[in-house]
Every structure is written in C-alpha cells, then in structure tokens.
Amino acid sequence: MRRKIIRIDEEKCNGCGLCIPSCAEGALRIVDGKARLVSDKYCDGLGACLGQCPRGALSIEEREAEEFDEKGVEEMKRSAPQGAQVHETCAEKVDEALPCGCPGTAMRVIERPRNRSFERVAADEGATCSELRQWPVQLSLVPPGAPYLKGADILVAADCVPFAFSGFHERFLKGRALLVACPKLDDARAHLARLIEIIKTADPSALTVVHMEVPCCHGLRRLVAEAVRRSGISVPVLDITIGVEGGVLREEIAKECGGSE
Secondary structure (H helix, E strand, O other): OEEEEEEEOOOOOOOOOOOOOOOOOOOEEEEOOEEEEOOHHHOOOOOOOHHHOOOOOEEEEEEEOOOOOHHHHHHHHHHOOOOEEEEEEOOEEEEEEOOOOOHHHOOEEOOOOOOHHHHHHHHHOOOOOOOOOEEOOEOOOOOOOOHHHOOOEEEEEEOOHHHHOOOHHHHHHOOOEEEEEOOOOOOHHHHHHHHHHHHHHHOOOEEEEEEEOOHHHHHHHHHHHHHHHHHOOOOOEEEEEEOOOOOEEEEEEOOOOOOOO
16 A cells, blocks of 8 residues: 655664654664664554654655554564664674663764863863763664764773773773773673674774773673674774783784684
8 A cells, every 4th residue: 555654764864763762663673773664564654753863864755565553563562672673794693672762872973172271170180181082882882884983993992991091081092983892791792793793884994902901801802803803804903901900911913803704
C-alpha cells in the first residue's frame, strides 16, 4: 500500500541517537553508526521523531510500504530492548543495548577558543585547560562515522589513566580524538567490533594506546592490535604504559601496525 513513512537522510545523520526514544513503536535503531528503520511495518508514519533530530535528517515521505502492524510492534518491543544496536563486522554480530536516547550521548565537537584570562586563573589555581575536543568519549558510545575521527590521531585510553597520570590532557590528549575503555570490566567483544568499524570508517592517521601497567590493562593494547589486524588498514600504533604511581614506564611503536585482512 502507499502511505506516509519516515525517511532518513544518511548524509545528514551522525548517529547521535536522539530520535530513538521518541519513536514509541521502537521502529528506529542505530546500526553501523546511522539511524535505520527496522522495518516499514513498524513505522506508523506520524513523525513523532522528527523534532528530535538536530541535523534535520528525518522527514516524512509517501511511498509504497507495508501496512503498519500494531500487533507486530508490541511483539517486537517485547523481544528486543529499545536502543539495541547491531554491528556486523568480519562476519561477526555483536548485540549491544546502548542508552542511545540519553541526551548526554549526543555527539558534539567542542570548540575551545583560547581565553587568556581563563588560562591565567587556571594557572593560579594549579589547573590546566581541558584539551577535550569531542563528546562522547566512551568507546561504546562514539559513532564510527563521527567527523572528528576521520583521519585523526585517535587516542585509546584505559579509563584509569587520567587519574594516575596528572598531565594526561597536555601530554596525551592534545590534538587527538579520544576513545575511553576498560579492558577488564567492559564487553571486549563489543569493543573489538566497534574498533574495527572505526578504523575502517575513519582511516586514522595513527592510533595511540595508553594503559596502566597492571596485567589486565594490557588487554587494551591487544584489543587495538587485533582490531588493526582485522580491519585490513595499515596504521601506526604507539603503545604507552603508565605506572600505578603515575609515571610513564614505556613508550614504543607497536609491532602490530599493519592490517592483514
């Protein structure tokens, strides 16, 4: 039948996920860093999601589509949590339930013009200016297609590092895009799939991995190395180890810096 249904402009969509919770039918998902319509039959065509997109990627069009299936919507919502995201990489599927609708996960680039008066106050208080240039920073929340990742020197940091190393912003974060993860407490399989997708999509100029000296934290280095290998993209990887007492223990170019698949 011909009816009204949602249309998603993939060129404008940045995968922020703000449209997801506004769709009561659960017809929208974030897949491969973009908003997608799960199925025509789950969209009622009323456009409740339209006003939530900050980039104007959503609109209503009239075209041939399956009839809206209200009963099917209820069955689908019972079987799949809202915000489920599917990544398909290297013939692997990773299902993640992400809080995509939270405004705190909305992607943004932080423009930080230098303010000398602020810098003087910060210096007087013994503080330094933030070098963070994007949001979000958690690996599981950063869209692979985020513009600030494209061709960037990407810093993959274990989440304990900024607490142990006082000069994190000036020494490591400055001029880099940031991905934060914990190799022990997070879902390593999901992180691997996300990193592969990021490397393939962003084609970064370099990867810098900063982790703690404790054994479990070395898993982050192995995770990045495996992601580079599976991506098939050749990229230099700088591996930095931080001691629990706060110093830099080792800094070296990793051997696993060329993709092979």
